[in-house]
Amino acid sequence: MTGDTGDEDRLAGLFREAASDGGAPAPGFDHGDVVATSRRITARRRSAVIGGALALFVVAGVGTVSVLPRADTSTVSAAAPAQRAADAAAPPAPAAPEAAVGGAGCAPGAGGGAGSPGAVGAAGGGAGSPGADGAAGGGAGSPGAVGAAGGSGPGSAAAAGGGVGAPGSAVGGAAPGAGACVNGGSGAGGGAAASGVGAPLGPGATTCADRQDPALRALLVQVLPEAANARPAATTDVCLPGSERYVSLELGGGVFTVAYLPPGTVASLAPGATSARTASGGTVIVSPPPALDGRAPAVLQYLAPRL
Amino acid sequence: MDALAEADFERYFRARRDAIRRTAYLMCGDWHRADDHTQAAFVALHRHWRRVRDKGALDAWMRRTLMRAVVDESRRPWRRERFTDDVVAVDKVVADPDVTTRHVLVDGLRSVPPRQRAVLVLRYLDGLDVAATAAALGCSEGTVKSQTSHGLAALRTALGGSLDDLRPAG
Numbered sequence: 001m002t003g004d005t006g007d008e009d010r011l012a013g014l015f016r017e018a019a020s021d022g023g024a025p026a027p028g029f030d031h032g033d034v035v036a037t038s039r040r041i042t043a044r045r046r047s048a049v050i051g052g053a054l055a056l057f058v059v060a061g062v063g064t065v066s067v068l069p070r071a072d073t074s075t076v077s078a079a080a081p082a083q084r085a086a087d088a089a090a091p092p093a094p095a096a097p098e099a100a101v102g103g104a105g106c107a108p109g110a111g112g113g114a115g116s117p118g119a120v121g122a123a124g125g126g127a128g129s130p131g132a133d134g135a136a137g138g139g140a141g142s143p144g145a146v147g148a149a150g151g152s153g154p155g156s157a158a159a160a161g162g163g164v165g166a167p168g169s170a171v172g173g174a175a176p177g178a179g180a181c182v183n184g185g186s187g188a189g190g191g192a193a194a195s196g197v198g199a200p201l202g203p204g205a206t207t208c209a210d211r212q213d214p215a216l217r218a219l220l221v222q223v224l225p226e227a228a229n230a231r232p233a234a235t236t237d238v239c240l241p242g243s244e245r246y247v248s249l250e251l252g253g254g255v256f257t258v259a260y261l262p263p264g265t266v267a268s269l270a271p272g273a274t275s276a277r278t279a280s281g282g283t284v285i286v287s288p289p290p291a292l293d294g295r296a297p298a299v300l301q302y303l304a305p306r307l
Numbered sequence: 308m309d310a311l312a313e314a315d316f317e318r319y320f321r322a323r324r325d326a327i328r329r330t331a332y333l334m335c336g337d338w339h340r341a342d343d344h345t346q347a348a349f350v351a352l353h354r355h356w357r358r359v360r361d362k363g364a365l366d367a368w369m370r371r372t373l374m375r376a377v378v379d380e381s382r383r384p385w386r387r388e389r390f391t392d393d394v395v396a397v398d399k400v401v402a403d404p405d406v407t408t409r410h411v412l413v414d415g416l417r418s419v420p421p422r423q424r425a426v427l428v429l430r431y432l433d434g435l436d437v438a439a440t441a442a443a444l445g446c447s448e449g450t451v452k453s454q455t456s457h458g459l460a461a462l463r464t465a466l467g468g469s470l471d472d473l474r475p476a477g
Binding site for chain 2 (some may be wrong): 008012019020028033037038041042
């Protein structure tokens with residue numbers, strides 16, 4: 001039948017007749033409806049495109065922000081050699097950045113220096129009055145100063161000016177004539193080692209962890225004096241969380257590494273490393289070279305309450 | 308779209324709306340759904356109007372869009388057509404010969420699968436040859452021929468002896 005022209009004509013007529021709209025309802029739409037619908041769809045598509053572009057922009061922005069700290073690694077690594085050089089050239093009395101120098105030094109008659117608020121482990125520098133032999137200085141420690149070493153009177157051997165001030169220590173003044181005012185007036189370098197333990201150092205606050213954290217190094221020097229003159233060991237440029245602290249020094253024919261991990265960080269110890277829970281709830285890990293294995297427990301014992 | 312293009316589109320719309328609506332009606336068997344499909348096809352055409360280079364091919368474009376819309380819609384689960392062995396109840400048709408023809412054919416077309424129905428409508432309502440039908444449906448000419456044959460057979464089966472025009476010639 002399909003090949004028959006007559007049949008096809010009859011079929012076509014039949015279809016046209018069936019599709020005739022004589023009894024059909026009027027069209028339910030007009031040109032205006034079509035145009036309005038078209039514009040609505042176009043506007044919706046445009047909004048979707050704009051929304052998608054904005055979402056992409058936001059995602060890209062978040063990605064950039066999250067990647068930027070990693071990019072800072074290069075900055076840190078670039079600065080690291082300079083810092084190492086500075087460390088090497090520094091006098092063997094590195095003072096912690098947080099150290100508050102409250103003392104008035106060895107000025108005659110100077111009253112005890114008051115540590116600044118937040119001074120940790122301050123050696124409250126009381127000073128005896130001039131000529132007041134044996135007068136115990138009653139210097140006031142700063143708020144938060146704990147275990148302050150009393151001010152020294154003349155001849156007081158107790159105020160042995162340490163070469164290195166503890167982090168956060170306020171350096172007290174010493175009375176004139178006090179034989180112990182060896183380095184006392186020199187500011188950061190002075191100060192007696194506190195007999196007590198101040199507030200723990202706690203997590204760092206940098207973007208990437210400082211691989212040669214000066215505060216941690218200053219603490220280490222307190223218990224491991226040879227660390228004062230040790231050269232910083234080479235470290236990697238990987239950006240570790242800024243709340244962590246590290247010190248790596250070339251000591252004892254190897255690398256002496258101290259790491260502080262904030263609370264909540266799981267530590268995995270390398271062979272030979274030892275760790276202890278710190279006062280702030282974190283973990284301190286000491287990884288000594290074989291020659292200094294015997295010093296690790298003392299270092300841990302000293303650092304744990306101070307970190 | 309600028310005013311000139313809008314005017315062109317409006318002219319085309321007014322000239323072709325009813326014809327396309329009739330095609331859609333035969334395709335789906337319902338005037339309201341035919342309105343929906345026709346409007347959807349015109350909306351799509353309006354959105355692409357600026358990109359249409361060959362205005363002479365508009366009818367082909369519209370046919371293709373319409374056929375796709377109807378066939379796609381017939382595949383949707385909530386509109387999926389159910390085929391049955393029951394023959395269309397011809398005795399429901401009213402006595403008016405024209406109306407009878409219309410109802411019988413439309414009811415019969417409903418029982419034909421959508422692709423075969425599209426081939427029949429394009430060939431016998433729109434008067435397209437095999438090649439044009441193949442182009443409109445995006446298939447080969449052989450497929451159009453076989454679909455035509457199968458579609459007519461299905462229509463014949465559905466209508467029985469209701470319409471003499473569909474009896475095989477010879």
